[in-house]
Structures are given as C-alpha cells and as structure tokens.
Amino acid sequence: MNTIKIDKYFKGMVANRGLSGIETENTIFAFLAASNRSYHGISCDLNVSRDSKIILTYDDTLLRLGLLNLYIPSFTYDELKKFSLVDRKTSNLDSNLFIPKLSDFLSVCKAYRKTAFLNLVTGLKTDNIDKIVEEAIDFYDIKKTMFVSSNKKHLLYLAKKVNRNHLFFDVDKTSEEVFDFCKNNGFNANISYSHVSKDFVKNMHLIGLKVSTGVVNDKDIAEKLIKHDVDYVFTDILE
Numbered sequence: 183m184n185t186i187k188i189d190k191y192f193k194g195m196v197a198n199r200g201l202s203g204i205e206t207e208n209t210i211f212a213f214l215a216a217s218n219r220s221y222h223g224i225s226c227d228l229n230v231s232r233d234s235k236i237i238l239t240y241d242d243t244l245l246r247l248g249l250l251n252l253y254i255p256s257f258t259y260d261e262l263k264k265f266s267l268v269d270r271k272t273s274n275l276d277s278n279l280f281i282p283k284l285s286d287f288l289s290v291c292k293a294y295r296k297t298a299f300l301n302l303v304t305g306l307k308t309d310n311i312d313k314i315v316e317e318a319i320d321f322y323d324i325k326k327t328m329f330v331s332s333n334k335k336h337l338l339y340l341a342k343k344v345n346r347n348h349l350f351f352d353v354d355k356t357s358e359e360v361f362d363f364c365k366n367n368g369f370n371a372n373i374s375y376s377h378v379s380k381d382f383v384k385n386m387h388l389i390g391l392k393v394s395t396g397v398v399n400d401k402d403i404a405e406k407l408i409k410h411d412v413d414y415v416f417t418d419i420l421e
Contacts, residue, residue: 185421203419223297235259289322
C-alpha cells in the first residue's frame with residue numbers, strides 16, 4: 183500500500199496524524215512513514231494523561247483504537263503505554279503500537295525537518311498549553327511549530343506566547359465572523375475543505391494570513407483546492 187500522488191507540485195501537504203491512511207494514526211509508525219515521504223508537515227492531536235503528560239490521541243477512550251472502553255485521561259502515561267493499539271494494516275492489536283508523548287513526535291519532526299502541526303483538544307487547560315509550548319521549545323523549534331484549535335480562548339492565550347502567524351483557528355465553515363476574528367487577531371484559518379472558497383483564500387492572503395484545509399483524501403478535490411491557492415492541505419493518504 184502506498185500514497186496517492188497528486189498531479190500538481192505543491193509544497194504544503196500535511197500528513198494528518200502521520201501517514202494515517204496506511205499506519206495507525208498518532209503513532210510513531212505513522213509519523214515515521216510520513217517523515218520518509220515528501221510531506222511539508224505532520225499533524226498530531228494533543229491530549230493529557232492523569233499525570234499531566236502531553237500525549238497524542240484524538241479520542242478520550244481506547245474503544246476505537248484499542249478495543250477497550252477505558253477513559254484515557256484517567257490513566258497515567260506509564261499505564262497507557264501498556265495498552266496496545268490496533269494496527270491499521272492488519273486490524274489486529276499490536277504490542278508495538280501505543281499512545282506516544284508529544285516529545286516523541288517532536289523528536290521525529292526534528293530529525294526529519296518536518297513542520298509540526300499541533301491540534302489542541304478543546305478541554306486543555308492553560309497549564310497544559312504552557313507545557314506544550316515548553317516542549318515545542320525544548321524538543322524541537324517553536325519557529326517550526328504550528329498550533330491548531332477551535333477554542334478561541336486557547337488561541338488568544340497562545341498569542342501571548344508564540345508568533346500569531348503560527349496559530350490556526352479551526353472551524354467548519356467560513357463566515358464574516360470567522361474572517362473578522364482572524365483579521366482582528368492575526369490568526370490563520372483551518373477550514374473544512376468543502377467550505378473553502380477562492381475568495382476567502384484571496385481575502386485572507388490580502389491581509390497576510392494563511393488558509394489550511396480539513397482532511398482531503400480525494401485527489402481531484404485536493405487539486406482544486408491547490409488552484410484556490412490554499413497554503414496547506416491536510417490528508418491521510420495523498421502526497
């Protein structure tokens with residue numbers, strides 16, 4: 183199994199949760215698979231363990247990826263590491279697959295010189311965000327780290343700590359309110375691909391801001407969005 187190549191040269195492809203169309207999402211295997219390909223960046227989802235370790239998982243439970251109905255934030259990281267995840271290729275649990283830490287992800291990005299896109303879950307607290315920024319500085323390079331969040335308070339808090347042009351407001355649809363919020367605060371926008379328009383991208387670019395898309399796995403749609411001049415396209419399988 184391999185990636186699906188798009189016909190246009192585009193330097194803004196981002197491997198969503200690693201190369202998750204082939205490997206289990208948010209695992210070291212997925213990040214390494216993406217690192218050894220042409221992706222500009224790699225994204226991951228940030229959550230927190232019971233002992234306040236910054237971990238990588240989109241879900242709050244292990245049901246989808248670990249076949250266990252266990253609430254992830256109620257376990258310490260050492261406990262979570264013992265739970266195997268399902269290998270996407272075989273659909274079987276694999277003891278080599280487990281939830282990694284943010285520091286593991288950042289180390290991979292550093293080794294392979296990939297831009298890190300950190301997707302913050304809505305429930306993170308300010309002390310969690312402080313730790314995320316600290317780890318981005320300690321384990322990689324804050325200048326090569328982007329932050330994506332649907333929580334306005336998270337973005338406004340992060341704006342006091344990092345370059346605003348590294349912040350992306352994550353929304354489903356474009357609107358005048360979304361544009362004004364981004365314009366007034368200097369935030370980029372991450373929009374569901376079905377709601378990205380050429381005019382919205384143009385208007386964002388005119389004020390020096392960027393636009394990334396939600397996950398796109400259809401080759402024709404991705405090429406259309408690239409024609410709209412988007413800056414980044416998130417994908418599970420396209421390259």
